[in-house]
Amino acid sequence: MHHATAVSLTIPIKAEGIPPHIRAQQAHSERTERTEPAISFQVLGPLEAWVGPRKVEIGGPRQRIVLAMLLLAPDRVVSIDQLVEAVWNGRPPTTCRTQIAICVASLRKAFRTAGYTGELIATSAPGYLLRPAGHHIDSMEFAAGVDSAQTLARHGDVGAAADRLGQALGLWRGPVLTDMSSPVLETEAELLDHRRLTAYEQYATLQLQLGRHREVISELTALVHDRPLWEQARAALMLAHYRSGHRSEALALFRQAQRVFREEIGLEPGRVLQDLHTAILQEASDLMPAADPAAPLNAVAVLPQMRSAAVELIGRDGEIRSLDALLRRAREGISSVGLVMGRPGIGKTALVLHWARRAAHAFPDGQLYVDFERTGTADAPAALLRAFGMSDAEIPRTYQDRLREFHRQIGELRLLVILDGVPDDSVAHDFVPKAGRCCVLLTSRRVLATAAQVRLSVPELTPADSVTLLGALVDDGRVEEDKVAAHRLATLCDHLPLALSAAAARLVAKPHWRFPHLLTRLGDPRHRLEELSAGAPVLRRVLDSVYRTLSPAAADLYARLGLIDGECIAVWEAQALLEVSAMSAQRLLEELVDATLIEVADTGPDGWFRYRLPTLHALHAEETAHTEVAASVRKAAFDRVLASSPSQVKCAR
Structure with a gap:
């Protein structure tokens, strides 16, 4: 049976000598003057059992499989048929039931020889059960530790939760039950190992919340090497590297994920990794912890510390x-x-x-x-x-x-x-x-x-600053080799830092692309917002969130503005789009100004303000119109604008 190399959070227990937790139990037993010594079972690694200070000689492969099956279901009856299947994998001999009985008898004798005379393995139709009361089973202790840590985390005690998970994970001494061959046990071992991975994911998350990013790097590195397709572990390692000031290592982990995912399953990395990759490129503020929750606070938490990006x-x-x-x-x-x-x-x-x-x-x-x-x-x-x-x-x-x-x-x-x-x-x-x-x-x-x-x-960036930003984010020389294309890209991004960062993320993720390739994809206005939201749709999500804060009437006007040229919006156009009075139209336009979705352009010859809808906002408004406004309503609104003053309508989408 083959298993992945386990990641241990503590120094593994040495093979020689008595494990520390067993010595502690022995001392406890002496203090309480128990008549029977405690038994310690170790499942989370090679199967071992100890009666007080004495290691139990469990016996041959069949006895080990039977004991493992009983330990994986403590205080529950394991049928003889289940034990037969575990030992012989569908090809039992005619004497199989007798041989199972012999195995159980041998186990009972082994524990008596080690000094335990009580009833440990009981006969209970249709099989046997192991009585765990008063004894220690590391898999049960692990499960209890994880449950306790989750309760602590829910109550906000992050430091104690992380410590409890660390103790639970420290019980693992290696891959589960590797010293015996049984497909049934292999399935059980995989389930246990999955619980370990889930617990370690929670542990890494808590450690990152505590600001202990450097402490988890080595363990996460081993885990990602062992499980290259496990996205949560890779994401945690990327974040740990980034918080430790290793931005290039974090980005390299994403590029490695792209190669591995394409080769292994023919897919791109999932949304978790894509979003994190974009956030790292953008040096997003929420990537850094607000403070170390475990540290003593005299008054307040320290502001998140970010690299000077x-x-x-x-x-x-x-x-x-x-x-x-x-x-x-x-x-x-x-x-x-x-x-x-x-x-x-x-x-x-x-x-x-x-x-x-x-x-x-x-x-x-x-x-x-x-x-x-x-x-x-x-x-x-x-x-x-x-x-x-x-x-x-x-x-x-x-x-x-x-x-x-x-x-x-x-x-x-x-x-x-x-x-x-x-x-x-x-x-x-x-x-x-x-x-x-x-x-x-x-x-x-x-x-x-x-x-x-x-x-x-805060205004949009100047064209020169926009290109400088692109050069800082795409630092492989592609900006320098084609400054003209970089300026064109900055224009298509409205000189908006978030859009520029999204475009840079596309180029970093696609090192074989050059600027003209991305320009071609962004050149079609119908697909520009989609291209700038690919992989990590931050831009579209941000615009959606602002749109959802508008009053119903202002939201309706914003969507319909996507039907006309947004460079110079007159009040009469808003009137025609919604069939409202001039004062109502201006009130709604000003609501869009207050929401920073449109800007005041100038004052027209009629004395009314005229407005501008930035290009990316116009594309978002057009998308919104096609998803939120019925086609017949869109056509009627546009026809009213044409009828009101056809000569002033510059373009229509």
């Missing part, structure tokens, strides 16, 4: 200087608010996290960070209170009570509080302290009216 540094010098105005108030111990707004994918989070790293010295009591889009408004106060070290039992039950406790905890601390992805002004009002000495930095995809000492609207 090109995506954060290119083309934002003016915005950084504007945010630096907050530092002057921080040095004087005066509270301040900064507000960073901009269209989806413009790089707001990267900007504020980069600035926060530079400004850390000005906030001696630490930094807090919450992402409203991931955490949700309702759970955000609890997440912030946990950063102060509060347990779930200590956190108030209601939203308002949690907010009050959050403001009480802040008090007069000199903190930087980053509220990322604030959905509206009411949420900003709830979370921004009314007094104190902290600095609050908000980002939002909406235009907020919240009072702030610094208000920034």
